[in-house]
Amino acid sequence: MTGELSAMPDIDPASLFVTRTAKPKVPPPAKALVFGHTFTDHMLAIPWSQSTGWQAPQIRPYGPLHLEPSSTVLHYAQTLFEGMKAYRDKTGKVTLFRPDMNMKRMNKSAARIALPTFDGDALLDCIKTLIRLDAHWIPQEVGHSLYIRPTLIGTQKAIGVNPPNEALLFVICSPVGPYYPTGFKPVSLMATTEYVRAAPGGTGGYKLGANYAPGVVPQKEAAKLGYSQNLWLQGPEHYLTEVGTMNLFVVLRKNDGGVELVTPPLDDVILPGVTRDSVLALARDHASGKQPIAGMTGKLEVSERPITMKEVKEKAEAGNLLEVFGTGTAAIICPVNRIGYMGKDINVPAGQSGIGDLAKAFLQEIQGRQMGTIPSEWSVIVSE
């Protein structure tokens, strides 16, 4: 942020004003929820302009935005988003999972496309007020949660590629059911060699709207061939990067009988996932003996290193490929059962029966922290 901008007002939770809906809706039964299709009664909106800085945050009834057709977001993809969840634990307490990481990442995304940055703690305060107001929308049923979608768009009313002189930050909330209502469902991946999700020097490491529309056609092509997601590769070496819109983990058996947990290192083609970071932290605390995970092998090596399709194929042929899984806020852990690569399928043993031992252990450890059964500083209280 420049000195000039930082002198401007930041987001101020004390000036938040609330306009309650006159027509509260009845939340649908938990069983009827389809991911991302139902929204709560209220939304948060915080306008920004270059001349005023961040204006007073408003909570108002959920509803359409008024945008001029010239708004820069509609032409140049001046948009970025976050995805986080609020949980209702067994005692009725509402919590968020590591929301500070979402606020930091949102600011990094904003800076990357010249949208205004902000005080993440202040935005989080406003989001908590929104969640408290719509807390009755969080389903009581086990495994359900409230998906929270903060978004920031450039709204300058003029055609031309520039840092916008106006922007709008808004937050909407959607009650969601469990990702696996009927048991674990492993996904199949098509290792995609024709398209890339992200290029070196590009924007794949930021949660920008511009990164997602181009993935739809490759996804459709993978689906036509019978695979549910793309496995995104990088370079002539075919480095593995991400799965659909999730980070990627591979579990390998080592020659000494130990197990290696591999994920590609954070660079400009990898999105720094909160779930990825959580799996790595849990795995490292287990491997070092600081906080062992019951039932998990003691001989665990945790590697953030590049891994190629050649290595995955060779390890699979030697019987040393154990598990592949994706990580992200929506599913937490998503097991993989096979990977189509250059016309042949690589079978992932753990995926044949559902979910592998490591994937399952990480899922339970993370879910326990989200639902309050495992006390953790990752869990942030919204209301008691």
Ligand SMILES: *Cc1c(COP(=O)(O)O)cnc(C)c1O
């Ligand atoms: C959001 C996202 C992830 C997962 O991030 P989480 O913070 O764990 O939800 C991974 N890859 C891509 C491309 C994403 O957009």
